[in-house]
Amino acid sequence: MPHFSQPTLRRQLLAALLTAALPLVSAAQSGFPERPITFVVPFAAGSATDQLARALGNAVSEQTKQAVVVDNKAGASGMLAAQSVARAQPDGYTVLIATNTTQAANEHLFKKLPYDPVKDFAPVTGLAKGGQVLVVRSDSPYKTAAELVAAARKQPGKLSFASGSASSRVAGEMFRQLTGTDILHVPYKSNPNALTDLIGGQVDFMIPDTATGVPQIKGGKLRALGVSTTQRIALLADVPTLDEAGVKGYDMSYWFAAYLPAHTPPAIVARVHELLLNATRSAGVKSFNDSTGTTAWTSTPEELGRFQASESLKWGKVIKAAGIEPE
Structure with missing residues (x-):
């Protein structure tokens, strides 16, 4: 077995460490990104x-x-x-x-x-x-979350909600659970696709993120019934939280x-x-x-x-x- 002196071992160890660090150094010095x-x-x-x-x-x-x-x-x-x-x-x-x-x-x-x-x-x-916002079509008969809940209780299994992400899916399921209603879930690949069908009358409501929902609300195609957060959202200052609207304990972000x-x-x-x-x-x-x-x-x-x-x-x-x- 070859014998190495302490200085030799130190040099070898230092060389190994420098070699291991080369990819990191070159990555930092190569001007990333180059493409x-x-x-x-x-x-x-x-x-x-x-x-x-x-x-x-x-x-x-x-x-x-x-x-x-x-x-x-x-x-x-x-x-x-x-x-x-x-x-x-x-x-x-x-x-x-x-x-x-x-x-x-x-x-x-x-x-x-x-x-x-x-x-x-x-x-x-x-x-x-x-945060998210519960929306219906602008010509929907439901003017408040309470009216939507009342209709869902009166017609079990008849109303439907769309979702195009886990957030919108869970938001809808939480609404259903906290209101004790039987509402059909209709899944979509993405929230914009779901909103298109909501506006077209294929589903009754959904709870998309504000980024997707607000432009349609401001554009007059959708009506906001409540926001999902515990505090009102400045962009929709006149829209109550769902908790304020009667869905007690509702909180999603x-x-x-x-x-x-x-x-x-x-x-x-x-x-x-x-x-x-x-x-x-x-x-x-x-x-x-x-x-x-x-x-x-x-x-x-x-x-x-x-x-x-x-x-x-x-x-x-x-x-x-x-x-x-x-x-």
């Missing part, structure tokens, strides 16, 4: 997640002079998008613009996921938080966050974190937040990981309380 970045969105064009992703993408592109491509992979409650990012190269060029649907709720809504919401991703930062594939080098995670933090302060993202009733929210990767863990517990309890059986 277009793809933001993968779990929902359709026009959805809240899509709107935010495009605003962020424009801001990141301005910083880096590289294009940001928004890839909408709608369907399967965001699972298609999450799975594609989980399988992507961990090089920083594929970013999941995620929500509580993909990262906290799905594991409680489905018996088997094609991805692990924790092990398959590297958290980057929170992006925004927001949603969030957006950015994730990279697991095993992305820490230097790349740090660089994407820096780019996104700057992007959240941009005029485009501020405009998105102001116009949709959402609030900017950023975090360190570690804080996002802890937040996701607590949210998974919360959503698990809400889904169980709403009586939703995993599919």
Whole structure:
């Protein structure tokens, strides 16, 4: 067995450490990004997640002079998008613009996921938080949440609610549970698709995120009956909370966050974190937040990981309380 002196061992150890660190150093010094970045969105064009992703993408592109491509992979409650990012190269060029649907709720809504919401991703930062709003068609006979509840109780199983995300699904189920009503659930690939059918008269109501619902409310196509949060939303100041409207104990919100594939080098995670933090302060993202009733929210990767863990517990309890059986 060869014998090495202490200085030799120290030199070898130092060389090994430097070699291991080279990918991180080169990643930080290579001017990342050197080519277009793809933001993968779990929902359709026009959805809240899509709107935010495009605003962020424009801001990141301005910083880096590289294009940001928004890839909408709608369907399967965001699972298609999450799975594609989980399988992507961990090089920083594929970013999941995620929500509580993909990262906290799905594991409680489905018996088997094609991805692990924790092990398959590297958290980057929170992006925004927001509330939801119960809406009906502008020509609906229901002027208040109480009238909607009364109709649902009078006609068990006749009224229907649409959903295009886990948030809107659980929001509707919670409404049904807290009001003791029998209402049919009609699932959609994304909230914009569901709103189209709501406006067209195919379903009776839904509880989308404010980013998707507010433009239709302001445009006169939908009527707001209540917001999902415990406090009124400034953008809809004259709309009561659902708790105020008689659905006691109602409280729902949603969030957006950015994730990279697991095993992305820490230097790349740090660089994407820096780019996104700057992007959240941009005029485009501020405009998105102001116009949709959402609030900017950023975090360190570690804080996002802890937040996701607590949210998974919360959503698990809400889904169980709403009586939703995993599919």
